[in-house]
Amino acid sequence: METRLSRRTLLKAGALLAGGVLAGCAPKVVEVTKIVEKPVEKIVEKTVVVEKEKVVKETVVQEKVVKETVVVDAAAKRAEVKGKIVWDTFRANPPWDKDRLDSFKQLYPNVEVELRMGVADQQANYAKWYAMEAAGDLGDVLQFDPSHFHFWRAADKNIIMPIDDLVAADNTDLTQWYEQFVNMSRYKGKLWGLPSWGWSGFDCLVVNEVALNEIGVKELPDPQQYAVTWDQILEWIHKSHKASGDKVERYGFNWAGGEAGFTVMCRWFGGELINPEGTKTVFQDDEKALKGLRMVYDLVVKEKLAPAPGALGQGVSNEIACAEGRLTMYHCGSLCAVNAQKAVKDNTKAKITVILFPKREDGKIPSQIRGGAWQVHKTSKYPMIAYQFIKHLTSKEGCLGFNLFGGNTALVRPDVLPLLIAQIPMYKHFLNNLANGMVIHAPANSRGREYTDAIAQNGAKLMDAIKPVPFEQGVKEMAAEIQKVLDTPPA
Amino acid sequence: MATTTHILTAEEVARTRAAFRRRRAIGRFFGYLFLTIFGLFFAFPLYWTISSSLQTWQELRSFYPHLLPAVPQWNNYVQVFTYVPFARWMLNTLIIIAISIPGSLITGTMAAYAFARFNFFGKNVWFLVMLGTMMIPGWVTLIPQYILFFKLKLINTYVPLTIGSWLGGGAFTIFMLRQFIMSIPRELDEAAYIDGASPLRILAQVLVPLMKPALTTLAILTFLGHWNDFFGPFIYLNKKDLFTVAVGLRFFQTMPMESNEPKDHLLMAAASVTTIPVLIVFILAQRYFVQGVVMSGLKL
Amino acid sequence: MDSTITAQIAITRAKRRISPAVIRENVNGYLFLAPWLIGFFGLFLGPALASLYFSFTQYDVLSPSKWIGVGNYVKMFTADNLFYTSLARTLYFTGLSVPLGVFGSMVLAILLNMKLKGTVIYRTLFFMPSLVPLVSAVVLWLWLLNPDWGIVNNALRYIGIKPPAWFADRNWALPSLVMVGLWGSIGGTRMIIFLAGLQGIPEELYDAAAIDGANTWNRIRHVTIPLLSPTIFFNLVLAIIGALQAFQGAFVATEGGPAYATWFFGLHIYKHAFDYWNMGYASALAWFFAVVIIGLTILQQRLSTKWVFYYGA
Numbered sequence A: 001m002e003t004r005l006s007r008r009t010l011l012k013a014g015a016l017l018a019g020g021v022l023a024g025c026a027p028k029v030v031e032v033t034k035i036v037e038k039p040v041e042k043i044v045e046k047t048v049v050v051e052k053e054k055v056v057k058e059t060v061v062q063e064k065v066v067k068e069t070v071v072v073d074a075a076a077k078r079a080e081v082k083g084k085i086v087w088d089t090f091r092a093n094p095p096w097d098k099d100r101l102d103s104f105k106q107l108y109p110n111v112e113v114e115l116r117m118g119v120a121d122q123q124a125n126y127a128k129w130y131a132m133e134a135a136g137d138l139g140d141v142l143q144f145d146p147s148h149f150h151f152w153r154a155a156d157k158n159i160i161m162p163i164d165d166l167v168a169a170d171n172t173d174l175t176q177w178y179e180q181f182v183n184m185s186r187y188k189g190k191l192w193g194l195p196s197w198g199w200s201g202f203d204c205l206v207v208n209e210v211a212l213n214e215i216g217v218k219e220l221p222d223p224q225q226y227a228v229t230w231d232q233i234l235e236w237i238h239k240s241h242k243a244s245g246d247k248v249e250r251y252g253f254n255w256a257g258g259e260a261g262f263t264v265m266c267r268w269f270g271g272e273l274i275n276p277e278g279t280k281t282v283f284q285d286d287e288k289a290l291k292g293l294r295m296v297y298d299l300v301v302k303e304k305l306a307p308a309p310g311a312l313g314q315g316v317s318n319e320i321a322c323a324e325g326r327l328t329m330y331h332c333g334s335l336c337a338v339n340a341q342k343a344v345k346d347n348t349k350a351k352i353t354v355i356l357f358p359k360r361e362d363g364k365i366p367s368q369i370r371g372g373a374w375q376v377h378k379t380s381k382y383p384m385i386a387y388q389f390i391k392h393l394t395s396k397e398g399c400l401g402f403n404l405f406g407g408n409t410a411l412v413r414p415d416v417l418p419l420l421i422a423q424i425p426m427y428k429h430f431l432n433n434l435a436n437g438m439v440i441h442a443p444a445n446s447r448g449r450e451y452t453d454a455i456a457q458n459g460a461k462l463m464d465a466i467k468p469v470p471f472e473q474g475v476k477e478m479a480a481e482i483q484k485v486l487d488t489p490p491a
Numbered sequence B: 001m002a003t004t005t006h007i008l009t010a011e012e013v014a015r016t017r018a019a020f021r022r023r024r025a026i027g028r029f030f031g032y033l034f035l036t037i038f039g040l041f042f043a044f045p046l047y048w049t050i051s052s053s054l055q056t057w058q059e060l061r062s063f064y065p066h067l068l069p070a071v072p073q074w075n076n077y078v079q080v081f082t083y084v085p086f087a088r089w090m091l092n093t094l095i096i097i098a099i100s101i102p103g104s105l106i107t108g109t110m111a112a113y114a115f116a117r118f119n120f121f122g123k124n125v126w127f128l129v130m131l132g133t134m135m136i137p138g139w140v141t142l143i144p145q146y147i148l149f150f151k152l153k154l155i156n157t158y159v160p161l162t163i164g165s166w167l168g169g170g171a172f173t174i175f176m177l178r179q180f181i182m183s184i185p186r187e188l189d190e191a192a193y194i195d196g197a198s199p200l201r202i203l204a205q206v207l208v209p210l211m212k213p214a215l216t217t218l219a220i221l222t223f224l225g226h227w228n229d230f231f232g233p234f235i236y237l238n239k240k241d242l243f244t245v246a247v248g249l250r251f252f253q254t255m256p257m258e259s260n261e262p263k264d265h266l267l268m269a270a271a272s273v274t275t276i277p278v279l280i281v282f283i284l285a286q287r288y289f290v291q292g293v294v295m296s297g298l299k300l
Numbered sequence C: 001m002d003s004t005i006t007a008q009i010a011i012t013r014a015k016r017r018i019s020p021a022v023i024r025e026n027v028n029g030y031l032f033l034a035p036w037l038i039g040f041f042g043l044f045l046g047p048a049l050a051s052l053y054f055s056f057t058q059y060d061v062l063s064p065s066k067w068i069g070v071g072n073y074v075k076m077f078t079a080d081n082l083f084y085t086s087l088a089r090t091l092y093f094t095g096l097s098v099p100l101g102v103f104g105s106m107v108l109a110i111l112l113n114m115k116l117k118g119t120v121i122y123r124t125l126f127f128m129p130s131l132v133p134l135v136s137a138v139v140l141w142l143w144l145l146n147p148d149w150g151i152v153n154n155a156l157r158y159i160g161i162k163p164p165a166w167f168a169d170r171n172w173a174l175p176s177l178v179m180v181g182l183w184g185s186i187g188g189t190r191m192i193i194f195l196a197g198l199q200g201i202p203e204e205l206y207d208a209a210a211i212d213g214a215n216t217w218n219r220i221r222h223v224t225i226p227l228l229s230p231t232i233f234f235n236l237v238l239a240i241i242g243a244l245q246a247f248q249g250a251f252v253a254t255e256g257g258p259a260y261a262t263w264f265f266g267l268h269i270y271k272h273a274f275d276y277w278n279m280g281y282a283s284a285l286a287w288f289f290a291v292v293i294i295g296l297t298i299l300q301q302r303l304s305t306k307w308v309f310y311y312g313a
Helices: A002-025 A074-080 A094-107 A122-135 A150-156 A164-170 A179-183 A209-214 A230-240 A258-267 A287-302 A318-323 A334-343 A383-393 A396-404 A417-423 A425-436 A448-462 A471-487 B010-053 B075-083 B086-117 B123-135 B139-151 B159-166 B171-182 B186-194 B199-210 B212-228 B231-236 B245-254 B264-284 C002-017 C020-054 C071-078 C081-112 C119-131 C134-144 C151-158 C173-185 C189-199 C203-211 C216-245 C248-253 C265-275 C279-307
Strands: A033-037 A045-051 A054-061 A069-073 A083-089 A111-117 A194-199 A204-208 A242-244 A247-254 A327-332 A352-356 A370-376
Touching (some): A069 A074, A094 A383, A094 A396, A122 B139, A122 B231, A122 C265, A150 A370, A164 A383, A179 A425, A204 A318, A209 A327, A230 A247, A247 A287, A258 A287, A327 A334, A334 A425, A383 A396, A417 A425, A448 A471, B010 B264, B010 C134, B075 B086, B086 B123, B086 B171, B086 B245, B086 C020, B139 B159, B139 C265, B139 C279, B171 B212, B186 B199, B212 B264, B212 C189, C081 C216, C081 C265, C119 C173, C134 C173, C134 C248, C173 C248, C203 C216, C216 C265, C265 C279
Antiparallel strands (some): A204 A327
């Protein structure tokens, strides 16, 4: 009981400290006088007359730039802005929601922002939003996340609007976010939103270092050196797997299914799951993609080095198994590494670190950048206000808060990462991947949801250790099913 | 030869009685055994929910579960009520239920009465249509219904959630009550009719008193249905203040904690809080199940 | 003379056609049915017809619908392999859970009705699973049935049985859901309804049977079950409808997997309606299913005349 209290107090202190840091970083937003340089005159002229190796006349008229100081009371200008927007978000992030609303109110005192918070998990909320859109009731600030494949459909169906004009009018510097995450919201040559949450996705193995110590591995190199080889990984998996007959004391490995997991598996050795245009499955004929799948197949189906899938819930997730020393390593990403670290209660059993996947022959890093975005409703009455609001949500302060007390993983801004790393050192391993990870390939017909299901269900069959199917057959069926989805007429 | 009737001697009577008692005792024993084993089996998850609600999150995240908390964390319940407006949500749900139960019982009984006792034109067709409403998966009528309520400006109110109760209470209600009424002998109706009672009086004064077990059951089911209903309130309610318990529970599930700590123990506490009122209602309503049906005046 | 007789016959005929009794029956019937009728026309019929219309269109809720005639229905039967898969899964699930569930609830209700001591406690214990929110129950069962580390498998291994992998095994996932479903429903509303039905059987009948020399088993066979038959019929119809439409458990526990093992028809409809946004196709699936369910119910209704005994009808 006492340990629990003091840990809580520590975390509370940490949150307060973060708040203090935030307050220190936040510009004084109440009164800002802006100094505008206005060039009045600019004359440049230089005439040189040369006559046969003899400079005759050199006339230089100086450049005259007159600086005029114009005082613009930004706060007053903002107070002139009037309007009302509705913010529909799919997940409640209570202290952060309020923080953003309050701070935005200070910036724009005459703008009303109504928050309609989502209730359940994301998928159920999308259902509600579509119903609201059908009725004409959807709000101004929206969240149709690319990584959930709702983004492309929302763009095609005119639910959200391109924000290029707003960006230009506001002169927003798009480099304040990692390019990868901004690019997630690019489609048909336009930009449709600003990054909300994001991580470098499924780009590493979350590892229990204690288990590796037991098999003689002294210390792992710095993950950002990408020094660990596949051969070493396989060797460690095999050596650290402890089983006696039917009873397994520690599993060497666990794989990640689903769309992201399979995409990265295909990418390990230089292949792809589907082509960048999103029209065809390519993995079934690509030896490089198959190499990754076959490796997992051998580990999971043939040698049975992985625990049974579908074992979610209290006490038996990957994180907890790893933290308890019952799983050496599993395929996941930065998000999971942090959760696994939190789950460790006994340092003699587990110490969590990561192994980033080795770079491929072509120098790329096997990963799949994952993220969400804030968008503006197509028929919003106050698009500029909505845009200012989403900028506010994903500003430096907004993003930092989103991470620290909004319950999200939003590693989308280079300027926020150092502050986050101070709180959560694990994130420093992913700096390179955030800037240089690989992007998502979305189905061209916007049928991302069917695509995800087809991969998850058929992939589970391929990697089924209990009722195995031959590798070639599993791959063929999976490719056929996914291609069927890609061939469906557009949504 | 005709069968002779064997007159039992006193000894045979005693032996038969003893055998009968023995058989009954054995039967009783197995009955108890069976019920107890099954009872524990059924009760375990609820026990587990409550036990988990009194543990710390570290205890819950253990590899091997703790059947009992080391120290009961009553504070978990306090936290649930302070982190989210759980009390408000419970009150909201009770309001919805208080509106719905009378509606279901009254209009459901009326419709069941119609189907059970009257021979009106098209009765069988209407009955099948009524049953049919149960058979169309709700998903596809959801969007048109949502739009309908939106046009009536009834989104974010309790009307979409309660109006169904006052318009028949649903096919399940009507069907069940109809079956029940049909098992009550018509002679009772007719007797009252001869005495000059109107159909309404027959319903209210003859049938309804006999339907107490069914009506109580229905009240409990309506309670439970609304208490645990997620999708309806989810779709129609937008303001946190109006949420019901089921929606609130999910909201709480997806809501991050300020300290980013896991909140499994709090979720279990919330789930327990969700469960206990219904349990109490159920226990209190038990006595209405015990009443047998006394058929005075019935000749066999 | 003839005209008087003709007139009299006419009057008699007229009276018979619209006798006051008939009028009374109709007026009363419709009067008591009125609240439900209003609800039906106001809240149900419109949306239902709308969804029927949508089943003949391609409709994604966000753009206007496009008429495609019977395209969706053709697609169902020819171009959607998950259609037959999901039907098979649902029928399998229904075939397993309905008989076990209805029979089990009935047995429990009869046991509880025997006036053993502590009935109130038992009744409450049995009802408990219905009180636990589905999501919590499923999470708990996933944990209990974890193939490697769950209590159930550890216990089975201890007594020497090689346990199946439950939700992780393609062949056991569906039966596991049946098991969880039974656990959740066998002592629940169905059992309570059986109890209510049992309460409605007059004591005098049992006494009469006992006097005639019937033992417990015969009393059950000849008094309880026939008089309980309306309740059995009711529960059977509802159990079948419920099992055919069930999918919440599958949704939470296995998400339709592994490898479509628990991809129920209800889940298939939900997926097309609210995940893939093929609302037109989902409507077609729903209406097809409604017809199937209605057909089955009519069949049961017809058969019921053979075995259901209405004491008061």
